[in-house]
Amino acid sequence: MKWIDKIKQCEPSRPFYTFEFFPPRTDQGFANLLPRISRLNSLGPLGISITWGAGGSTQDRSLDLAGLTQSEYGIDTLLHLTCTNIVQERLDDALKEAKSRGIQNILALRGDPPRGQESWISADPRFKHAIDLVTYIRQSKEYSSNFCIGVAAYPDGHPDGVTDRETEFLHLKAKIDAGADFIVTQLFYDVDAFLGWVKEIRARGITVPIIPGIMPLQTYASFLRLTKLCGTSVPPSILADLDKIKHDDRLVKGYGVKFAIDVIKKLENGGIHGVNFCTLNLEKSVQLILEGLQWTFHYDDHRSNKLINVKTDLTISAHKATDTAAQTLTDKPGKVSGAGKGEVTSASTWDEFPNGRFGDFKSPAFGVQDPWGGSTSHxxxxxxxxxxxxxxxxxxxxxxxxxxxxxxxxxxxxxxxxxxxxxxxxxxxxxxxxxxxxxxxxxxxxxxxxxxxxxxxxxxxxxxxxxxxxxxxxxxxxxxxxxxxxxxxxxxxxxxxxxxxxxxxxxxxxxxxxxxxxxxxxxxxxxxxxxxxxxxxxxxxxxxxxxxxxxxxxxxxxxxxxxxxxxxxxxxxxxxxxxxxxxxxxxxxxxxxx
Incomplete structure (x- = not known):
């Protein structure tokens, strides 16, 4: 089902939320992400999204993961697509594959430069900006009616910093006029500034739904890295609060949960009734936030019964996928020893403290440096x-x-x-x-x-x-x-x-x-x-x-x-x-x- 149709079904008294995941870098991490998605799906999201990766570095895994969640398990999935390193043939292949898997939702992005490049350079002059992807899909007889399209917006300004605020408003309006159905924003920490930004958006005639991006704090180091990557403005009071507890990861995670709950409640009071959680393939904080908001429920759409059954089906399939991955990785024997008990059923505990490039390669969050699979700086x-x-x-x-x-x-x-x-x-x-x-x-x-x-x-x-x-x-x-x-x-x-x-x-x-x-x-x-x-x-x-x-x-x-x-x-x-x-x-x- 298209996200825009599901969003319209939600009344102001009925908030919605979506979960964003990235394709893990290892086969076993990929297989073990499935039960993690299953557990979070049991909380009743409107849908999930799958990132594309900077420079298209995870394109095949993105399509595989989105295809599994959409066609195999009936979870309405939003597939990210970027202009980075994309040419028309590759774009057509991605759209064709997405359509064949039943995917009806696309997030059109320009994308980040590949690591080491001085600036963003298009691989195909026809696809330099997100609006080019929106226009291409909307003008295609084959794909126009098939896809609901979302686009990104940057409440604190684009991380490249190459355009002023007024120009960014014009670019966003152009993407909507080209045929985008909704907006997903970059993460932010100043709620008052965000609500002011929304008022400016509305004053310019942009009426499509706006879904704020919420990324729960995990560690102080990752907070600094990701706010730098995204060019996010952080109020001094938050920096002061975190500085007092920066060496205690558990307190930082707890602060992040409480802060996210407060942010979402303020957004509700400001007329925003849906959020997108950038999970970083982690689950505990998201669960605690939703429980604190008392938002955990199923949607009563035509697939509600199927969604309830997905948890069991997905977990069984994940066990099979894990076995297959263990048998095929680098042609080694089927059994992987030394991993501890309950690799699948205990996966929620693997990421108590996010682990950067190392950690357990079976973890769905193994290797996470940023939410989109690229470098953490340009x-x-x-x-x-x-x-x-x-x-x-x-x-x-x-x-x-x-x-x-x-x-x-x-x-x-x-x-x-x-x-x-x-x-x-x-x-x-x-x-x-x-x-x-x-x-x-x-x-x-x-x-x-x-x-x-x-x-x-x-x-x-x-x-x-x-x-x-x-x-x-x-x-x-x-x-x-x-x-x-x-x-x-x-x-x-x-x-x-x-x-x-x-x-x-x-x-x-x-x-x-x-x-x-x-x-x-x-x-x-x-x-x-x-x-x-x-x-x-x-x-x-x-x-x-x-x-x-x-x-x-x-x-x-x-x-x-x-x-x-x-x-x-x-x-x-x-x-x-x-x-x-x-x-x-x-x-x-x-x-x-x-």
């Missing part, structure tokens, strides 16, 4: 200079370590406080030509309130093993592997891989290495950072693509592009962990004489 490549030699590339990574530049293609923000602890060691490796892209120092029982190492609820203790990731020449990788084999057995584990996927490792196929964990009163040990084969290979694909994206900034056949392309083909990505977390220098001493 860096200006000019700051990285025009490297034409390996020494100049080394200089880029050293300048980052010295805080002379704020990011690299592989690190979207300044060096973390944790990494500052091991700055001399990282500097030494980088000068050697081992360009570091990820690391953490060891910690033995740091308090969970520690300003550098702490996370989780108060009264706990956190531990972590030292690890480092870097790009290195093949000859050096051979020396590292040789030393680990002769002197590091039992204490040092590694993964190393090149662009072609030639993987070398000291770990078993199903080995799992928890490198960050916490012990808290009254609960099981929580493992938030896990390094194993699937997560490393998922990162490998992204890491080597970043070299290609960086190279694409420079003209074809230029010395800069040739250098970066050769590095991509020749260097190896290496990840090394030392299991002795009590002696904090163990890893660095082991590497020092190589």
């Amino acid at each position: 860096p200006n490549a000019a700051k990285w200079g025009r490297p034409t030699t390996l020494d100049q590339l080394t200089s880029v990574f050293l300048r980052y370590l010295h805080s002379e530049i704020s990011d690299t293609p592989f690190s979207d923000g300044p060096l973390s406080e944790e990494s500052q602890v091991i700055l001399p060691q990282l500097e030494k490796l980088t000068k050697r030509g081992w360009w570091t892209v990820g690391s953490q120092p060891a910690a033995d029982g740091a308090k969970s309130t520690d300003p550098v190492f702490g996370w989780g609820p108060r009264g706990g203790y956190v531990y972590q093993k030292a690890f480092v990731e870097f790009f290195a020449p093949e000859a050096d990788v051979e020396r590292i592997i040789s030393k680990i084999g002769s002197q590091g057995k039992g204490w040092v584990d590694y993964f190393a891989v090149n662009l072609e996927g030639d993987l070398r490792t000291s770990m078993d196929d199903d080995g799992r290495n928890a490198v960050t964990w916490g012990v808290f009163p009254g609960q099981e040990i929580v493992q938030t950072t896990i390094i194993e084969r699937e997560s490393f290979l998922a990162w490998k694909d992204a890491a080597f693509s970043l070299w290609a994206e960086w190279a694409s900034v420079y003209p074809p056949q230029s010395p800069e592009r040739e250098l970066l392309e050769s590095v991509r083909k020749e260097r190896w990505l290496v990840s090394i962990v030392h299991h002795d977390y009590i002696h904090t220098d163990s890893l660095w001493d082991f590497l020092s004489d190589l």
Whole structure:
């Protein structure tokens, strides 16, 4: 059913809400998202939406997931479509596939630039803006009547910041006039400013439904990252509140739930009766918010009975999908061991503390950095200079370590406080030509309130093993592997891989290495950072693509592009962990004489 028709059925006394998900990066995360969607669907959303991914990086998974939820399980699904890297043939294929799966709802977006690109550039001059997608669909005899179309709006201004407020209003009005049926907004934190923005929208003759975007706070770090990504204005009072509790993830999550409830109640009083939850594939906060609002109910439309039955059907299918994924991933045996009990039924507890790139690769939220699958910033490549030699590339990574530049293609923000602890060691490796892209120092029982190492609820203790990731020449990788084999057995584990996927490792196929964990009163040990084969290979694909994206900034056949392309083909990505977390220098001493 089309969202616009369902929205019109909702009376002001009957609020509605939708849930947004992204396609997980791993097969098992994908399979295990299905029961998560099932659990949230039992709360009675108007529908769900599936993101497309920056640069179309998850296009096939987006179509697969949206197709499953729509055609297999009857959940009215909104599929995001972006102009980024899209050409007419690919757009036609996506629309044809969506139609064949019974999808009737599209969110038309321009999309973000791929990582490493200086600015947004269209792959097809016919599709530069969201309005081009709206117009193309509405003018198509095959698709016009099939799809209900939503578009995005930015109450705090577009994150690119290239247009003024009046121009943005004109662009939004043009998208509606082209045939869009409703608006979904970017997240915001200033409710009064948002309601003022809505009044301005209405004053300009835009009458279509407006669905505010609500993203529950999960951790202080993710809050800062995502507000920066979205260009969101945050009232000083909120920043002050969060600063007091930023080292206690549980208090931050609780604050986020209460804040979201207050926001939605104010929106209701202001005449807004529907919201879109950006779930980040997490569920606990959303459940608590809806329970606090007393909004959990089923819609009495013609499919209400089917929706009630979806929970059982979807969970059964997810168990089957999980088994299939476990049997097919990288041609390894069917059983995946060491994952703990109740992988599917206990999945809601996996994401107590969102885990960034690492965590459990079976989790639906594995690898989340932002809600749309892209980079968390759109860096200006000019700051990285025009490297034409390996020494100049080394200089880029050293300048980052010295805080002379704020990011690299592989690190979207300044060096973390944790990494500052091991700055001399990282500097030494980088000068050697081992360009570091990820690391953490060891910690033995740091308090969970520690300003550098702490996370989780108060009264706990956190531990972590030292690890480092870097790009290195093949000859050096051979020396590292040789030393680990002769002197590091039992204490040092590694993964190393090149662009072609030639993987070398000291770990078993199903080995799992928890490198960050916490012990808290009254609960099981929580493992938030896990390094194993699937997560490393998922990162490998992204890491080597970043070299290609960086190279694409420079003209074809230029010395800069040739250098970066050769590095991509020749260097190896290496990840090394030392299991002795009590002696904090163990890893660095082991590497020092190589």
